[in-house]
Amino acid sequence: MKITNVRFAPWVGCQYVDGLDGLRILLVCESHYGAKKHERPTATPEIVKALALGEMHPLATKRLRRHPHFTKIMRAVTNTRRHATRDDKAEFWSRVAYYNFIQEFIRDKRITPRENSWKSGEDAFSDVLDVLVPDLIVCLSLRNGRRIRSLAGNTPVAVVNHPSSRFTYSNVNSVVARGKQNALLHKTAKQSFFRSDLFDRWSKATDSALPAPGAHLSQEHAASLLTQRQRAMKELDGTIAALYRLTHNVVVVGEPRGPFPAQMRG
Structure with missing residues (x-):
C-alpha cells in the first residue's frame, strides 16, 4: 500500500480523467473549518455534495443551503456568469478534482493557519499531484500560490483570490482562462493516465460519501x-x-x- 499523508481525500469527479475542456483540472483551496472532533477522511466529498451540488443527507431533517464559494469557482473556471442549472453543476463537478491543502481542521475562518499547518500540507499535496496528474492547477489562495508553484514542478498553475477574499470575476476569470490556454499548449499530446490504488480509493470515497448534514440531525x-x-x-x-x-x-x-x-x- 502506498504511504500517503493525505488525511482528507480529494473530491475526484467521475469524469476527471476525461477532464474539462480537454484538461484534468485540480482546484486547490485552503482548509476545512470546524472542530477537530469532526475531522474525517471523506470531509471534502461530503461538503462538495452538500454545498456545491445541493444534495441532502438521508437522515437530515433539512437540506443545507448551497454555498457561493462553489458557485464562484465554477463560474471562474468555465468563464461564464450565467445561471447554472442543477445539471450544469453536476456536469462541472464530475469533471474536476477539488482539494484543501491544509490537512487539519481550522477551528474558525477568522483564524490564520499556523506556518507548520501549511508546511505539513506539502507532502500530502505532492502525493495528490502524483496520483491525480493534473494538466492545470487552479490555486484559489494568493497566500498559498508561491508554495503551490514550488511544488507543482512543470504543471501550469493559475493563482487567484480565494472566493471569500476580494474575489472578482473580472480579474479571476481572465487569470484562469490564461492558465487553461497555457496548459493546453503544454499538453501537446494526449497523455496516458495510470489509475493507481490511491486514485481508485479516492474515487470510491467521492462516490460513496454521503452529503454533509450540518446540524440537521x-x-x-x-x-x-x-x-x-x-x-x-x-x-x-x-x-x-x-x-x-x-x-x-x-x-x-x-x-x-x-x-x-x-x-x-x-
Missing part, C-alpha cells in the same frame, strides 16, 4: 455520526503512522497525534 443520529467519523479518522491516522514507522525504521516516543507523530527517532 437528531441528537441520536448526530452522536452516531460523530462516533463513525472519529473511528474512521483514527483508523486512517493509525495506518499512516504505522506505514511511516515501518518504512522509515522509526520508533515513536510518546503518543502519536494524527499522521505526523510529534516525536520520532530513527
Whole structure:
C-alpha cells in the first residue's frame, strides 16, 4: 500500500480523467473549518455534495443551503456568469478534482493557519499531484500560490483570490482562462493516465460519501455520526503512522497525534 499523508481525500469527479475542456483540472483551496472532533477522511466529498451540488443527507431533517464559494469557482473556471442549472453543476463537478491543502481542521475562518499547518500540507499535496496528474492547477489562495508553484514542478498553475477574499470575476476569470490556454499548449499530446490504488480509493470515497448534514440531525443520529467519523479518522491516522514507522525504521516516543507523530527517532 502506498504511504500517503493525505488525511482528507480529494473530491475526484467521475469524469476527471476525461477532464474539462480537454484538461484534468485540480482546484486547490485552503482548509476545512470546524472542530477537530469532526475531522474525517471523506470531509471534502461530503461538503462538495452538500454545498456545491445541493444534495441532502438521508437522515437530515433539512437540506443545507448551497454555498457561493462553489458557485464562484465554477463560474471562474468555465468563464461564464450565467445561471447554472442543477445539471450544469453536476456536469462541472464530475469533471474536476477539488482539494484543501491544509490537512487539519481550522477551528474558525477568522483564524490564520499556523506556518507548520501549511508546511505539513506539502507532502500530502505532492502525493495528490502524483496520483491525480493534473494538466492545470487552479490555486484559489494568493497566500498559498508561491508554495503551490514550488511544488507543482512543470504543471501550469493559475493563482487567484480565494472566493471569500476580494474575489472578482473580472480579474479571476481572465487569470484562469490564461492558465487553461497555457496548459493546453503544454499538453501537446494526449497523455496516458495510470489509475493507481490511491486514485481508485479516492474515487470510491467521492462516490460513496454521503452529503454533509450540518446540524440537521437528531441528537441520536448526530452522536452516531460523530462516533463513525472519529473511528474512521483514527483508523486512517493509525495506518499512516504505522506505514511511516515501518518504512522509515522509526520508533515513536510518546503518543502519536494524527499522521505526523510529534516525536520520532530513527
